[in-house]
Amino acid sequence: MTNATCWREAQRYLVGGVNSPVRSFRAVGGRPFFVDRGQGPTLWDVEGNRYLDYVCSWGALILGHRPPEVLKAVNEALERGTTFGTPTPWEAELAKEISQAVPSMEQIRFVSSGTEAVMSALRLARAVTGRNKILKFDGAYHGHSDALLTKAGSGMATLGLPAVPGVPRQVTQDTITIPFNDPKAVEQMFRRHRKQIACVLVEPVLANVGVIPPAEWFLQRLRALTKEDRSLLIFDEVITGFRVAYGGAQARFGVKPDITLLGKVIGGGFPVGAYGANRRLMQWVAPQGPVYQAGTLAGHPVAMAAGLATLRALRRPGVYSQLEKTGAGLRKGLLRLSVGMGVPIVVNQIGGLLSLFFRSSTIETGKQARASNTRRYARYFRGMLARGVYLPPSAYEAWFLSTAHGEREIEKTLKAHSAALEEF
Ligand SMILES: Cc1ncc(COP(=O)(O)O)c(C=O)c1O
Incomplete structure (x- = not known):
């Protein structure tokens, strides 16, 4: 089996050859490789080529590939059966672990994807407040539910789609999109739509148009404004949860949202999403309350077991300081070499979350990120891939480090970086 034959078959039977658009390499050219297996920070394709992996299943694999404690938990869960559609003890166990880490x-409620978590939380926010409008930020991505498919990041930014056919205008007419890191724009919207905004939905660190950390006091300002207007603050921590700190961005920045959304890391590599809030708000959700939401495979026992094993491993002392150190080391190295070679880049990094933009001035908004040179990124991506380093196949997707990435991996990356830039 070769990558070329796999690609031929994939294109024949799968739309665009993939099951999620960015995987197709459309934005960077060439064709995807087909994975045979992974171990730690490494992937092998079907031809036996080896890649240092900075995608890590889009952030789900914070412990890298095949961490022994997760494999053990998954195998034990599988021994008992695959799914039961009736409660298991692991659902409350994982919920307890999460609640202790993220007290808000x-x-x-567990669901099967981040998209579902966001969609369900919006329904809840609208029901509780009796309002319809949603405030979100340019460049953020909150999954592919209809109301949020306008001016979004991730694949929509990658493919340059401002809106999506098939989404009726009525469905997005209550979605307001404003620039990230611009408290004045938020204030203006609250003035214009007083008592009409159900919630402010924010990725506390923007991570789907590249990585953009919040400006100082930005999240605090959102908290104050939502409180003042009695609107709800929703943190979409599908990426940042258990990544930028054990307690997520809300712990790192000291801001408590009303509703939190999780996914990725908490499933330990299996499909999962979650939304949660204080008891009073969650009492609105069925069967306790009238806000209906359900799922055949929600709280899937294997995902719960994998998630629990992952979170317990992340509780070990030093995990987050190591991720921070590795991320910061990589950032400094990339910048140092680029300056030496006269290629202007910006590297935004927070913990094990990083992105590299080809641009000479700072990047604090989605608009600035989109003004970076994505053609250069595509060339850089191909240069890195040729040297065995697999970066996200889009300038707008974050690089994800895992605990399996260490000094050796940084060194390999920096060597490839120099060589790739030399071709510029
Ligand atoms: C911040 C954020 N929210 C929501 C989602 C949607 O999650 P999923 O792809 O599991 O539906 C993503 C996916 O990347 C995300 O990054």
């Missing part, structure tokens, strides 16, 4: 989530 007193009660939790």
